[in-house]
Amino acid sequence: MLCKKCGHENGDSSQFCNSCGTKLNKSERHCIQNLKDKIKGFDKRKKYIILASSIVVIIIIIGIILFTNPTFRFEMAIKTNSIGKATTVFNESIKGNKKYEDSANTFLKGEISNVEKEFKNESIAYDKAKNKLDNIKGLGVASLEVNDAIKEIDNLNDSRTAFNKAEDYLKEEDYVNAIKQYSNVIKEDKNYDNAQKEIENNKEKYKEKVLADAEENANNNEYDKAVSLLSETDAIIKNDNDITTKLDLYKQKLNEIREKEKQQKIKQAQSEQLLIVDSCAVSVQDTQWKALYPDMLQAFVTNKSDKTVKNMNVGFLAYDSNGYPLKIKTQFSYSGGNFEFTGNADNINLVSGAQFGAGVGWKLDEKHGISTIKACVKDATFYDGTTWNNPYYQYWIEQYKEKQLK
Structure with missing residues (x-):
């Protein structure tokens, strides 16, 4: 606080001037203190305003940079499944620029991998996964990866469908169709071990039914049906003597019939020559x-x-x-x-x-x-x-x- 008489600077808590001893005005001292507090408060608010303004400006700048970046716009379009917009961005702003093309390609490979993993983990339905991959395929980018992914999810979906069908056939005691469907379950399917177990548990009932059906076909001279049925069984129940013996016998009979039919056709074609x-x-x-x-x-x-x-x-x-x-x-x-x-x-x-x-x-x-x-x-x-x-x-x-x- 300044002394009015001599102008000496005194501390804020001083009651008398340290130079001339003049009594200092208390109300004046209080007013000055309030003024200083207000200035300090204003400085603090000013700092916050400046900081907040700076953050807003930074966000705006980042936004401008991102939204003018074609790879960012391309990625956002893919994530929102806006395939038409993605195609436009790619054709107009990315295609022909190696840096942008490489970035888009890397992003798509990641998206393809994610869709495939989500389907394998059963966190996404087949139709949705297929739709996403088909949309990506339509871009003509990362073609090898997307084709492989589509094939993988198709195979896995077929496998899951086969397992469910097999379960239904087994409940109806249709062992032939149940075993056929269980044999279509692939190793990548979590149901594979259960499918193999069911094949083993119901193998004898399946074999008995197949042999009976094949013999009935043979008795009707339908050796092609008998061979087809036993060939399917031989692929599922490998190295079974009863199956292979009957299969070889019916193959021989079928070949004899076909050769006879062929010779008849040859004889007819030869006789009809002009x-x-x-x-x-x-x-x-x-x-x-x-x-x-x-x-x-x-x-x-x-x-x-x-x-x-x-x-x-x-x-x-x-x-x-x-x-x-x-x-x-x-x-x-x-x-x-x-x-x-x-x-x-x-x-x-x-x-x-x-x-x-x-x-x-x-x-x-x-x-x-x-x-x-x-x-x-x-x-x-x-x-x-x-x-x-x-x-x-x-x-x-x-x-x-x-x-x-x-």
């Missing part, structure tokens, strides 16, 4: 001057249709003197030849009932080495514009191509 190869051989034009008069592949073909043949293709197979297959190399061919050669005959005007082949053929390389040939018409075009593909040709190729003649 163009028949009556005979074929390697025609020797000259024994000495092979370059000028090369040997030829020759086939005599009769037209059994009621139409005139304009063009046709004839397939040839060749063999050496021991009946082993040879590659056919034609004249002026620079390749090693092929086991199946197709000879094209154009504008042959082969009328109904007539035969083609006299004096014509397909020229061979000088060193062809061919002793025997086989031939079959592959297809033909008639003058009326229709075509014919020989149904027997594929059976013929299957029977003779690259196989030894017997």
